[in-house]
Amino acid sequence: MKKIIYFALAFAVCTPMLAQIQSPQPSPAAKIEQQVGLTEVTVEYSRPSMRGRTIMGNLVPFGKMWRTGANQNTMISFSTDATIAGSTLKAGKYAVFTKPGESSWDVYFYTDTNNWGTPQEWDESKVAAKYTAEVMTMEMPVETFTITIDDLHNNGATLGMLWENTYVGVPFTVPSKEMTMKSIESVMAGPSGNDYFAAASYYYQEGEDLEQAKKWVDKAVSMNDNAFWMMRLQSLIYAKMGDKKGAIEAAKKSLAVAKAAKNADYVKLNEDSLKEWGAM
Incomplete structure (x- = not known):
């Protein structure tokens, strides 16, 4: 019996060692x-x-x-x-x-x-x-x-x-x-609406030149009729610049497009801002 136990223990000790061989x-x-x-x-x-x-x-x-x-x-x-x-x-x-x-x-x-x-x-x-x-x-x-x-x-x-x-x-x-031609056409055509939006968003978040941010976000919105998120940023930039009327107008447009897109998050964000600005 002791021999069997000894053999079992020896096997248990040796097995992990064998498993580590490379x-x-x-x-x-x-x-x-x-x-x-x-x-x-x-x-x-x-x-x-x-x-x-x-x-x-x-x-x-x-x-x-x-x-x-x-x-x-x-x-x-x-x-x-x-x-x-x-x-x-x-x-x-x-x-x-x-x-x-x-x-x-x-x-x-x-x-x-x-x-x-x-x-x-x-x-x-x-x-x-x-x-x-x-x-x-x-x-x-x-x-x-x-x-x-x-x-x-x-x-x-x-x-x-x-x-x-x-x-x-x-x-x-x-x-x-095809990819190169598309890239050339894109670069030669100038920045896209998304590029203008990204630049305006960065300036707004970092508190940089708001006049420049306004120009960029206006350009982005003009290139994207259904981009409610861009219109939302536009309303925030206008509000931060003290243009309450412009902010309300942009928020209402964003709200209407967000409702059509069934985007509940942006609907709420715009409604909250319009209430804050006394437009609802």
């Missing part, structure tokens, strides 16, 4: 972060190695869905929309699955990223984009599975996958031109 992973995790034009592209995957094994057509069978790496399925994320083979990938994260073949690979961008390996049940409706990539044979073998983002240009790049003597590439585009 060793290299056979397929270490990797993460790529690449700026493509104005889009942040991130790839997260695990990297198995050949270790003397035949990979294509053996360890990675032809004609079968592959997680495209090891462990959890490979994932790619885009900070903006992206386009692959004419299909739009909305900004967000996607699982990357592949079906390797001798002469080409089918590459799938799958909306469900919560899989360990390939999905138990494949759902075609979750395929956001599919690309058939031609296999290119490399003279020098690549020992460890590698994903790259290469062939960079302002409006896109190529997602590359290399292992053994095989390379496949998936070109994608990003809306850099």
